[in-house]
Amino acid sequence: MYQALYRKYRPKVFSDVVGRDAITAVLRGQVKSGRVSHAYLFCGMRGSGKTTCAKILAKAVNCHDPVNGDPCGKCEACRAIDSGLTLDIVEMDAASNNGVGEVRDMIEQLTYTPSELKMRVYIIDEVHMLTAAAFNALLKTLEEPPAHVMFILATTEVHKLPATIVSRCQRYDFDRIPMDDIVRRLRYVADCEKIECDDDALYVMAKLASGALRDALGYLELCAASGRRLDEKTVSSLLGTSSYDTLLGIADAVSSKDVSAAFRLLDDAYGRVNDIAVLWFELVSLFRDLLVFKATGSGAYTDATPSQITKLSAMSGRFNREKLMYTIKTLEDAIYMMQRAPSQKRIIADMSVVRLCDERLDGGAEALASRVAALEDDVALLNSGITPVPVPEKKAPAPEKAPERAPEPAPAPDKVEMRVSRKFADVASKLKAADPSASIWLPSAKAYECADGTYRITLDSAFMADIAEKSRGAIEKAVISVIGGHSPSDIVITAGEDDKKYELIDEVIEALQK
Template sequence: MHQALYRKWRPRTFGDVCGQEHITSVLRHEVMTKTTSHAYLFCGSRGTGKTTCAKILARAVSCENPQNGDPCGECASCKAAQSQSCIDIVEMDAASNNGVDDIRSIRDEVEYLPAELKYKVYIIDEVHMLTPSAFNALLKTLEEPPPHVIFILATTELNKIPATILSRCQRFDFRRISSDVIASRLETIAAAENIQLDHEAAFMIAHLAEGGMRDAISLLELCAGEARPIDEELVEEVAGTGGRDAVIRLCEGVASRDYDAIFAEIDKIYRSSRDLTVFWQDMISFWRDMLVVKTTRGGAEYLDLTERQYNELARVAERFSTETIIYHAKLLDSTLETLRRASSSKRVIAEMTLVRMCDERFSPTNEAVLSRIAALESKIKSGALSVDKPQQAQAQSAMSQSQPTPAQSSQTQSSQSQQSQLSQSQPQSTQSAQPQPSPAEPAAPVKKEYRQLPYWADFVQKCTERDPMLGSFMRETAKGYTVNTDGYVHIRTNNQAAQAIITRMFSTLLETLNEFSDPPLTSDSVKLEYVPERRDDKQRELDELARTLDSSPET
């Protein structure tokens, strides 16, 4: 029967345990000096070696010929401990055996001497799952066990362990294993198992494992099932992630407000049936990495990245201010909770969030306002944004241009006197002649007038009830008008992204309009128009933000 790689490559000695030298050195010393404790508590995240070290310690304390604190693996005690039939090493899963009766049975068994080994060792995994009654039943036995009994408790949630249990155990905290150590171990296993593993792919697997060796080896075995060399593309397909390149493309699309690139990338992920929630976690991790780069001097020390990945991250981070990164990170985090609860609308939620990240005007939060102010300040400092002259100065300039100079005044008076002399010298017959009728002037064109739809507020409310996202865009960026020169309904918006989303939801918009319009409208009688903001609107917004900065108290 096939044995999983993580079981096949489980360490047999303390020297084989990766990334936990601060623990294995202490356990080795205790075995060599015969100063082992009666109770241990191993805590840490999954896959970091808690159960592995517990099994090695259980064999080492009973080994007849220990080698530098490690079990020899050759004596009768080691062979008996490695067999599945040894009754002196008891492994108990507290997740499924968490009642007080299970602990009472252990309390009754500890009175008996071990049958084959020197010590009887109880390994209780996921001990935080025990009930309060079970913990109380374990207290007295854990405090004063018989001299031939050792308890090893393992947990991933230390905060759920009662203080009375913690005070009776020797505690060891297992750290997350670094990606470099995991990648090196994966390459060793791949070489021994004849698996072609790329170095970049090994590092990607290690990064996805989040410090857990068992998860990394399991993912390696899953990728090896494809019967082809393992590269980054294969790891992305097997793990179901969008990939770091996809995250970078979306990040650059947000920075440049390239809505086409954003919608195309989300569409690609959606069509590949990848989980948007998993991809969103990668997005949050990338924005966190950008925040580290922007706010620290030695950012590489805090990031689990290769040199190429770090340089790429630093290049992208330069396109955002610190305030914008913080605002985006909070928005991504709040959206992650929504994606976890949503079942069928994940794509719409993701697209709406990315559009809000492109333009802070869609968000009324303080972080969004601060991000806009920071962007305006940076533009003003760099000279990319110029401020027009005040209206009073413009008016004075216009008045000065309209007043004639002295030279222009003398020329005007001279021309007027010449015209008067010519009119007096003309014959009276010419003056008495009948004037010729002037040709008929063409009729003035009818002025186009836009009138707002009288039912616009009710229409927006109805849109919000049918589709919250459509209602939000209609309320924030669009207005509806009728024109006296045609029979169309004009929906005008000042944002290209909003126009794209409204166009996609045109059928819902038309159906809602027909609830208020009489006679009913057709698709040809409704026009969607993009009208960019005028310069004076942008100037008004800039002045308002400047007043806000001036009125804010200094810190």
């Protein structure tokens, strides 16, 4: 019968556990010295080795001839535990057995001595799922269990456990397994299973697993089923992620402010990923690596593979730190907005790309810092004596025949005075609460109170104005509620280029004061 890779290659001794040297050293020392605790608490993320260490510890305390704290794997007790036929090792899933009744049934059985092993071990997985009554029933037994009983509790959410439970256990925290350790384990399993794969492909799996070895083995098993040699592009395609070259191409387009190239790459990537937000998380990870490389000059603190570090080094030279921090902030803001408005993910993603390629569209502090840094770089370049090559001006073609008489232009209409709305921040706050999708266009919106009685909300493009128009009902209610004195017909939503007949009186007053 076929067995999943994570079960087939589950470590049998402490020395084989990946990335847990400190924890396994303590547990082995306790087994060797015979000073084993009556209750353990293993907490940490999924796939980090909690259940594996619990099973090895249960076997080690019952082994007839332990070897340096590890179970021998040959004695009758070890064979019985490996076969899963012994009744003295009880694995309990607290997610499905979380009531006080199940806990009381377990407590009643504690008085009986083990049938064939030295100790009866209870491994309670996802212990945080127990009810409050179940925890209360377990409390006294956990503090003073019979001499032949051991409890090993495992949880991914230790903060949900009562402090009285945690204080009665020896606690061990299982953090994320380092990526290099996961890659080495994947290589070992791939060689044993005769799976042909490149190191870069294994790094893609390890990075996607985010420190969970079990997840990484699952990805390897999934990709191996394709029957093909596994390289980076194949694995990225099978797992629904973007290739590193695609991500670097997007970064290159952002650095050169080439919106067309960025959209071309994104359009191709959209068809490959399962969720646009996943692509944005990958871009955040890439720009984080670029920022770390820019700050330290080393790839040691990045998640890049050895072959990717060279590409990372070349790309980092095209950005300053301010631009990288602005890019990460913009991408994270887009991810937050995607979570608030899932149906608008594509629009939010496209807007953030346009902002990244032109910081002038964003009035935030990060965008301003990025623009100032770019200007400082240009000034430094000019001071060094290097001048940019001027772009030759294209001469307009001469007209074949001059018109005999040009018509006189019509007189321009009188401009209508308007002032910046001082209460638009209050309008925006009320609008966000009523319609979360307004967060898409509000950063680029400006509001004016006009002399003709209208209240104008101006967006930087017709595209943004169309999006804002969909929220007209919420806008009218917010403006009338905060400012008053306006009817719905007085509220105008427009693009900046449509406001030519309006004159900002604040600017006129400022000019006169000078």
